[in-house]
Amino acid sequence: MFQIVAILALIVAVTPAAADASAAWEALRKGGHVALMRHSDAPGGAGDPPGFKLDDCSTQRNLSERGRAEAVAMGAQIRANGITFTRIISSPWCRCVDTAKLMDLGPVDIEPAFSNAFVLRDRREELRRDASAILNTWADGTLLVVTHGANIQALSGVSPTSGEIVVVDPLSSPLRVIGQIPAPN
Secondary structure (H helix, E strand, O other), rough: OOOHHHHHHHHHHHHHHHHHHHHHHHHHOOOOEEEEEEEOOOOOOOOOOOOEEEEEEHHHHOHHHHHHHHHHHHHHHHHHOOOOEEEEEEOOOOOHHHHHOOOOOOOEOHHHHHHHOOOHHHHHHHHHHHHHHHHHHOOOOEEEEOOOHHHHHHHHOOOOOOEEEEEEEOOOOOOOEEEOOOOOO
């Protein structure tokens, strides 16, 4: 009896996540949706070291070897699922730009509206408003935004793990979460 209960609990625990990812992949294939991706693994806690400079990657938290491998693997997973992006935009922080470029899915545009809302606390509402304005006008194809966890949480209510993608319907207000795609292991 214990084994049956354990198996049922495992099925219930796994099925929502699988369905969630399945709906997210389908929405991206369909188009007209936005993939909000948190940058891959960048150890060192939240934010950046004191005195960091946006134009000097050596002063910021950067991707670990694991983070670089996650980005490459996510790019391969996206291609394997038949997803192409009409546009790819990134926060100007190096860990986001590197994640976007390592996925090798196309040209990456830098967009200050997706700057780190954790570090720029005093501008958090302005960043959310500017990012929302970009997302709420998106209707052509599929958009990938590589940004920070605090930004994704402010926009969608979801706090993603490193390398995770949250797929949203950009024309809903507030943004409706379609599903989440976990970072590749």
